[in-house]
Amino acid sequence: MILFLKREHRARPEYFEGIRDQFSVAMGIGAWGLMTGVAMVQSGLSPLEAVLMTLIVYAGSAQLAAIPMMAAGAPLWVILVAAFCVNLRFVVFSAHLRPYLMHLPRWERLASGYVTGDLSYVFFARRYPHPSDNPEQRAAQQAYLMGNCAVNYAAWMGTSLLGVALANAIPLAWGLGFAGILALLGVMCSLATSRLRVVSAGVAGAAAVVAWALPLKLNILVAIACAVALCLLLEPLRPAREGTGRV
Structure with missing residues (x-):
């Protein structure tokens, strides 16, 4: 290239x-x-x-x-x-x-x-x-x-x-x-340098295993969707937690 x-x-x-x-x-x-x-x-x-x-x-x-x-x-x-x-x-x-x-x-x-x-x-x-x-x-x-x-x-x-x-x-x-x-x-x-990254990776892995039986490898899509949804929910909470030193 x-x-x-x-x-x-x-x-x-x-x-x-x-x-x-x-x-x-x-x-x-x-x-x-x-x-x-x-x-x-x-x-x-x-x-x-x-x-x-x-x-x-x-x-x-x-x-x-x-x-x-x-x-x-x-x-x-x-x-x-x-x-x-x-x-x-x-x-x-x-x-x-x-x-x-x-x-x-x-x-x-x-x-x-x-x-x-x-x-x-x-x-x-x-x-x-x-x-x-x-x-x-x-x-x-x-x-x-x-x-x-x-x-x-x-x-x-x-x-x-x-x-x-x-x-x-x-x-x-x-x-x-x-x-x-x-x-x-x-x-x-x-x-995996933050709690949010660790949790999102764990959720994605768990979701992929739970949805393993889905056709067309859709368990991967489910895993991505679950991890992204979790991050979107938890991301607004990070500034407040960071300010208290609990992250």
Whole structure:
């Protein structure tokens, strides 16, 4: 991607800091990508279809949600709705990143949104909790994000394509996706820096388990809705509690 190779990004130390941070979870992302590539072919997609899905969709959870439906011959609208529900979290990501990226040209905003994954967003939000009006700081933030996304993109695409190529040699029983889940859990735990975040994560996890039997992976949507609703209810109470030192 041209965004990863822009000279103004590579000239900044924040770009390489983003690369370094994302490398800490690259192995988990790679294991998840490898498993997804294997799953696509073993579920009945041709190697060409699997490669195109990897390059175009670039969304592991949506791919894993859509693959069994495609194999079962589900209607297209059902597959699209399931993928949409699974990826609703990116609406939240994009809303949060909007003030960071609004100074960029439209094509660059769209490209940045496409290459920003879950962990790229997490690392960026943790490093830069607030946007800046300073052009120099904005450039530093964008460089960090692109360095982070470069590793995420390379790890996912490379291992997914490797999984497609080696689909008949790597059994799904190996459970490689569990390594990716562990990587996400590690980052999630590092972000649990307030009571509200801990409670919302617990509520989301409980809701996902309770709603596990719902079709189309809708338990994920239920979990997101419950966590967001809880945060909206509790957020107005935070200033008063913070003032009393009880947070």
